[in-house]
Amino acid sequence: MKLDITHAIKDVRDTHPLVHCITNYVTVNDVANSILAIGGSPIMADALEEVEAVVSKSKALVLNIGTLNENTVKAMILAGKTANAKNIPVILDPVGAGFTPYRTEAAKKILDEVRVGIIRGNLSEIASLAGIKSANKGVDASDSITDSQNLVADINPASIAKNLAQKYSTVIAITGQTDIISNGNSCYKIRNGHPLLSKVTGTGCMATGLIAAFAEASSAAITDLNTDAAGAAGATLISAAVAGIASMGIAGEIAFAKAGNDGTGSFHVAIIDALSRMNDVELQSHLKLEEV
Amino acid sequence: MKLDITHAIKDVRDTHPLVHCITNYVTVNDVANSILAIGGSPIMADALEEVEAVVSKSKALVLNIGTLNENTVKAMILAGKTANAKNIPVILDPVGAGFTPYRTEAAKKILDEVRVGIIRGNLSEIASLAGIKSANKGVDASDSITDSQNLVADINPASIAKNLAQKYSTVIAITGQTDIISNGNSCYKIRNGHPLLSKVTGTGCMATGLIAAFAEASSAAITDLNTDAAGAAGATLISAAVAGIASMGIAGEIAFAKAGNDGTGSFHVAIIDALSRMNDVELQSHLKLEEV
Amino acid sequence: MKLDITHAIKDVRDTHPLVHCITNYVTVNDVANSILAIGGSPIMADALEEVEAVVSKSKALVLNIGTLNENTVKAMILAGKTANAKNIPVILDPVGAGFTPYRTEAAKKILDEVRVGIIRGNLSEIASLAGIKSANKGVDASDSITDSQNLVADINPASIAKNLAQKYSTVIAITGQTDIISNGNSCYKIRNGHPLLSKVTGTGCMATGLIAAFAEASSAAITDLNTDAAGAAGATLISAAVAGIASMGIAGEIAFAKAGNDGTGSFHVAIIDALSRMNDVELQSHLKLEEV
Numbered sequence: 001m002k003l004d005i006t007h008a009i010k011d012v013r014d015t016h017p018l019v020h021c022i023t024n025y026v027t028v029n030d031v032a033n034s035i036l037a038i039g040g041s042p043i044m045a046d047a048l049e050e051v052e053a054v055v056s057k058s059k060a061l062v063l064n065i066g067t068l069n070e071n072t073v074k075a076m077i078l079a080g081k082t083a084n085a086k087n088i089p090v091i092l093d094p095v096g097a098g099f100t101p102y103r104t105e106a107a108k109k110i111l112d113e114v115r116v117g118i119i120r121g122n123l124s125e126i127a128s129l130a131g132i133k134s135a136n137k138g139v140d141a142s143d144s145i146t147d148s149q150n151l152v153a154d155i156n157p158a159s160i161a162k163n164l165a166q167k168y169s170t171v172i173a174i175t176g177q178t179d180i181i182s183n184g185n186s187c188y189k190i191r192n193g194h195p196l197l198s199k200v201t202g203t204g205c206m207a208t209g210l211i212a213a214f215a216e217a218s219s220a221a222i223t224d225l226n227t228d229a230a231g232a233a234g235a236t237l238i239s240a241a242v243a244g245i246a247s248m249g250i251a252g253e254i255a256f257a258k259a260g261n262d263g264t265g266s267f268h269v270a271i272i273d274a275l276s277r278m279n280d281v282e283l284q285s286h287l288k289l290e291e292v
Numbered sequence: 293m294k295l296d297i298t299h300a301i302k303d304v305r306d307t308h309p310l311v312h313c314i315t316n317y318v319t320v321n322d323v324a325n326s327i328l329a330i331g332g333s334p335i336m337a338d339a340l341e342e343v344e345a346v347v348s349k350s351k352a353l354v355l356n357i358g359t360l361n362e363n364t365v366k367a368m369i370l371a372g373k374t375a376n377a378k379n380i381p382v383i384l385d386p387v388g389a390g391f392t393p394y395r396t397e398a399a400k401k402i403l404d405e406v407r408v409g410i411i412r413g414n415l416s417e418i419a420s421l422a423g424i425k426s427a428n429k430g431v432d433a434s435d436s437i438t439d440s441q442n443l444v445a446d447i448n449p450a451s452i453a454k455n456l457a458q459k460y461s462t463v464i465a466i467t468g469q470t471d472i473i474s475n476g477n478s479c480y481k482i483r484n485g486h487p488l489l490s491k492v493t494g495t496g497c498m499a500t501g502l503i504a505a506f507a508e509a510s511s512a513a514i515t516d517l518n519t520d521a522a523g524a525a526g527a528t529l530i531s532a533a534v535a536g537i538a539s540m541g542i543a544g545e546i547a548f549a550k551a552g553n554d555g556t557g558s559f560h561v562a563i564i565d566a567l568s569r570m571n572d573v574e575l576q577s578h579l580k581l582e583e584v
Numbered sequence: 585m586k587l588d589i590t591h592a593i594k595d596v597r598d599t600h601p602l603v604h605c606i607t608n609y610v611t612v613n614d615v616a617n618s619i620l621a622i623g624g625s626p627i628m629a630d631a632l633e634e635v636e637a638v639v640s641k642s643k644a645l646v647l648n649i650g651t652l653n654e655n656t657v658k659a660m661i662l663a664g665k666t667a668n669a670k671n672i673p674v675i676l677d678p679v680g681a682g683f684t685p686y687r688t689e690a691a692k693k694i695l696d697e698v699r700v701g702i703i704r705g706n707l708s709e710i711a712s713l714a715g716i717k718s719a720n721k722g723v724d725a726s727d728s729i730t731d732s733q734n735l736v737a738d739i740n741p742a743s744i745a746k747n748l749a750q751k752y753s754t755v756i757a758i759t760g761q762t763d764i765i766s767n768g769n770s771c772y773k774i775r776n777g778h779p780l781l782s783k784v785t786g787t788g789c790m791a792t793g794l795i796a797a798f799a800e801a802s803s804a805a806i807t808d809l810n811t812d813a814a815g816a817a818g819a820t821l822i823s824a825a826v827a828g829i830a831s832m833g834i835a836g837e838i839a840f841a842k843a844g845n846d847g848t849g850s851f852h853v854a855i856i857d858a859l860s861r862m863n864d865v866e867l868q869s870h871l872k873l874e875e876v
Contacts (some may be wrong), residue, residue, distance in 0.1 A: 001366050001424060024628075025317040025609045025612060026612050026613055026616055026628045027597070027613060028317060028318050028615070029322070029493065029494070029613065032318055032559070033492060033493055035557065036492065037491070037556050037557075042493065043388075043391075044316075044318045044358075045359065045388075045392075046359065046361075047359075047360060047362075047394065049394045050392040050393075050394035050395065053392040053393065054391075054392055057391070066628075067628060067629065067630065067631075068631060069630075069631045069633075070631075070633070071361075071778050074389075084306065096627075096629075098638040099318060099627075099637075099638075099641070100629075100634040100638055101634075101637065102402065102631065102633045102634035102637065114504075143763075148476075199620050199621070199860065200617060200620065201613065201616040201617055201620060202627065211739065240526040260859050263621070263854075263858065263859075263860040264551055264620065264621050264856055264857065264860040264862070265617070265621075265852075265853040265854060265855065265856030265857040266853055266857050268557075268617070268853075268856070269558055269561055269853055270557060270558075271557065271558040271561075272556055272557030272560070273554050273555025273556065273558050274555065274557060275555075276491065276555040276557070277555050292744025301687040307655060317609040318611050321610055321613065321614070321650075321785065321786070323613060324785040325785055325849070325852070326782060328784065328785060329783070329846065329847070329848050330850075334612045334785065335680075335683075336651060337651065337654075337680075337684075338649075339651075339653045339654075339686065341654070341686045342684040342686035342687065345683075345684040345685065345686065346683075349683070363653075436718065448679075466602065484614050502627055532626055543765055559848075561849040561853055562648075562847075562849060562850075563847030563849065563850040564832065564847060564848055564852070565846050565847025565848065565850050566847065567847075568847040568849070569847050
C-alpha cells in the first residue's frame, strides 16, 4: 500500500473542509484554532437538537470524550450515526479510556453504535479499548503524544494497533514518543514531535482535530468510507492519520526551536504559529515516517 | 444624527462596567479577556438560578448562542427579560443563525421575548433573521468579521440592516470586509480590520463583548434604552456598536503589523495586547468610518 | 509553627501529582496549563458518573464554583466526600460568593458537607463565607489577586481569616494586594504579585490550581489531613497555600518584567512561561513572606 500525503496541506487550504467537533471544554479553543491554522473550518456543536443538521453539512466529525456527560454521549452517537449514513468520516479521541470505567464504556458504546474511521489515542487509551489493562495515570498522560509509551512497555504497540484496527475495521493511531498508525494491514511509524508537547494540555486533542481536517481533503473521491479499512477508504484514512499526527509533531519541533526555552506559554502559542505557516514542502522535509 | 465616540475608551476605563455574558464555551476566555483589555469587568454566568441576580448588578448583557442548549436558551430569555425591566442594554450575537434551524429559531425566540438593543453578526446570520437564505458555511464563516460578505453578494447588506433594525427597533451590526451599522434610520460603514481575523476563532464573539463594554459607558445618561432606536437611546447604542466593531478591527490591524507574519497564535495574542493598550487617540487615528 | 517551602517546586516536579479539578469553563485551560507548568498533572472531570473514580486516583481535589450549575454542585459534593474518605486534600475556590445568593449558598453547602483543607478567595468572597457583607463587584473583582482588598477596607482581613479558619478547621487564603494565609492559629502575609494580574481572567483560579499541586507534594507523609488545622496537617496545608500563592504572585512579577508593556495578551502567556521555568531558588529569592 502506498501512502500519499505530498499535497495534503494544499488540499486542506484549497477546500477549507468544515469539521464538526463534539469535544471537551478544556481544549476546545485550541482544537478550533489548530483546525483553522491548517486551513479547515471548525464548528463546535453538541446540542442533541442540532448535531444531525451540523454533521450533515460537514466533511468530517470529531468525537472527543475529554469532558463527557450523559448528554454529550447521546449527541455523539446521534451525530456518528448520521455521519455513517452520509459516508462522512468519524474520528474518535477516547480521552481517558482505561482511566475510569465511565470513559472506557462510553468509548466502547460509541464503537458499538458508530462506524469509526480513525481512533487516535495514547497507548493506555488504545490498550484499554483492546481490553488490556495498563498503568494509565490520567488524561494528562493520556493526552500526551510523547511520553506515554513507557507506561505499558511490556506490550507491543504495533500488534495492539493492528489487531484493534482489524476488529473495528478502522485506522488506529497510537501517539507517543514513536507514533504507530495501522489499518489492520499496513503499519507505519512516525518519529516526529518533542517531549515538551506533553506539558501543554490539548496537544493530543489538537492532533485529532488536524486528522479530521485532513480526512476529508484526502477522501474527496471515496464513496464508501469506513467500510473496508484495507481498501481505498482505508488508504485514504491512514493518509489523513499520518498527515495529522505528522503535522502536529513537526509543529512541536518547530515551536520548540522557536520558543521552547521561553516556557510552555510561548511554546503553546508557537505550535499554532507553526501550523498556520506550514506547507507541504516543510512537512515533507521534516517527516520521519517509515513503514514497518 | 451625530455619533460621538471620541472618549469611548476613556469612559470604559474610568467606569469598568460589569458586563454579564451568557456565551459559548469555545471562545469564552477570549471574550472575558477582551472585555478586561478594553477596561470592562466581565462576569460569565449561565445558571438559571442566578442569571437574574447577576444581570441586575450589570451594565450590559451579552447573549451569544455559539454553543447553545435547552438550558442556556432559557437562561438567556430570563436574563434578557430582567435586563429589559431594568433598562440594561442587551446585545445579541446570533452565532450560526441560518446554519441550523435550531440556531435560527433560538435567535428568533430570543428576539420575540426580549427587547434587544444591538444585534451583531455576519451577513449570513443577519440575513437569516430577516428570512433571507444564504450560503452560510458554518459558524467559522459566521464568526468571521472579514470574509463572509461575498457569500450573499447579490443582496444589499445596508438594506437588510436598515429593514431589520426597523422591524425589531434595534441596532443591526453586520461585520465583514466592510462593516455595516444601522439603527433603521442612519447607516454607517467601517472599513477597518484585517483578513487574518477570520483565521482566529472568536474574533466575532470578542467584538460583541467589546460592544457590550461600550454600551453602558455610552448610555450612562439614557433612562429608557432599547425603546426608540432612532432616538437618544438608539444614538447611544449605535455609538457603542461602532466603537466596539472599530476597536476590534483596529486591534486586528495593529496585531497584524506586529505579529501577522509570525502566525495566527502570535496574532491572537497581539489582538488582546492591542486592545489592552488602545486609547481614544489611537482609535480615532485609525478609524475608517463613514455615514452612508 | 515553622513553614517549610524550600523544596516545594522540586517535590511537585519529582512526583507529578494528579490534581482533579471540577472547575469553570471560562479559565479551565489556563488552570490545566498552570498545573502542568509547575510540574503537576491535571485532570478535569465533572460527570457525576465518574468523579468518585477520578478523585480516588488523585492527590488533590479542586472545587471551583466559577460557572456552577445544579449538576456540578452535586458532583463537587460527591467528589469532596470521596476525597474526605481517602484523606485527599480538598481546595475550594468560592468564585463569586457574596455576589449572588446562589454562589454563597453553594459554597456554604459544600463547606457543610465536605471537609475542606484550604479555601482561597478574595476578601469579598471570604468575608461572605463569614457572613460579612461587602461591596463585591463581580467575579472579575473576586478573581483579582491584587485589587480587591480596598472594597472592604474597614474590616480586618487577618481577623476574618483566623476566625473562619477556626470555624471550619481549615486554612484560609485571602488574596489581594497583600495576601493573608491563616490556619486559625498562625497567620502569614505575602507581598508578591502585580496589579496587572487582575486584568487577565483566571489568575485567581490558577493560584488555586497551583495550591492543589503543592498540597499533595507537601503532605505525602500526613495520614489524617484536614482534621487538625493547627497540627501537622495544618502545617502542611498552610505551606501548600503559601507556595501556591507565592509562585503565582512571583510569576506575575516575572511576567510583568518580561512582557507587561506589550499588553495583557503577552503578559498572560508570560505568566505560564514563568511558572514553567520557576525553581525553588527563584521562588525563595523573590519571596516576600512574613509571619504576623
